[in-house]
Amino acid sequence: MSSATLARPTTIKDEDFTRKTGVLIVNLGTPDSPSVPDVRRYLRQFLMDERVIDIPYLNRWFLINTIIAPFRAPKSAKVYRQLWRPDGSPLKIYGYSVKEKLQQRLGPGYVVELGMRYQNPSIASALAKLRQECLSDIIVVPFFPQYASASTGSVYKEVMRLVQDWEVLPEIRFVNRFLDHPKFIEGFAQLGRKYMAQHDFDHFVFSYHGIPERQITKGDVTGSFCQFGSCCNQLDHRNQHCYRAQCFETTRLLVKAMNIPEGKYTTCFQSRLGKTPWIKPYTDEIIPELTQKGIRSALAFSPSFVADCLETTIEVGEEYKELFEKNGGTHWQLVESLNDSDIWVEAVQDMVKNPA
Structure with missing residues (x-):
């Protein structure tokens, strides 16, 4: 009998096995450039998502490809040019910065990749890179503080669509929401206190991205709890996944952190279509x-976004400022997003290492 036959199989010792965790951070996305063709391509991919515009496919295709994308793309491209920085889209710039900072903090036991739900870098390209790393598990962190079917839910669906044919599937975990994460709240509170130290504001506006009411009622599994009224006054097991209720809860947590008196703040919703x-x-x-109530100065937050983008910098920071001043206001101040701040990177690190 040969020595090869008698040889025992090699045993991998624990100290020889390096466990690696993949981290996929995901934001909404941005056009590749502010040109009309690139903006049109982005709008088509974004709005054709059935979780964003939840109407029958043929109706959605006709609406987007014959009305919205052709007519809205030139207008949106003009606004994107206002937003664009010399080095590109702020959303993408901050995304890459957070990726690098998070990788440094997590160390060699983790592999961090950035993906955008729409356009580039795509979730597909990020997952392809992670697949090559022989990972034990993957943690997906959608950069949406409050859960909504059109944002976090869409990321879940896309990730699972892309990995369903992998022969080897590592454990995959998702961060569902983080509106109550202490460092997320403190990050915005610190920014707010900075401006509050500079000016005595009459009122505080918390503006969140809007969604159609039908998406809220479709998510009410009880079929009777959601009334678009007092049901959002607290967050409990019945409305824990309701986007509107989560937004009101975010406001309550921020108000408490900044000691804003009752009656001096408003929760509202923007970007309807x-x-x-x-x-x-x-x-x-x-x-x-x-302004009709005599409010002349307001500090505005957009806590449904963690990185500055068209909806924060342009819509809240410029368009709403113009509207406020047109109606008699004198001082409108936007609180910037968390972007790539240290406290935000620390929050993501904590979500990865201590998943709820």
């Missing part, structure tokens, strides 16, 4: 009401 009802109150309708 189309004629169907979206969750209320609408930010652009709230602003004239505030």
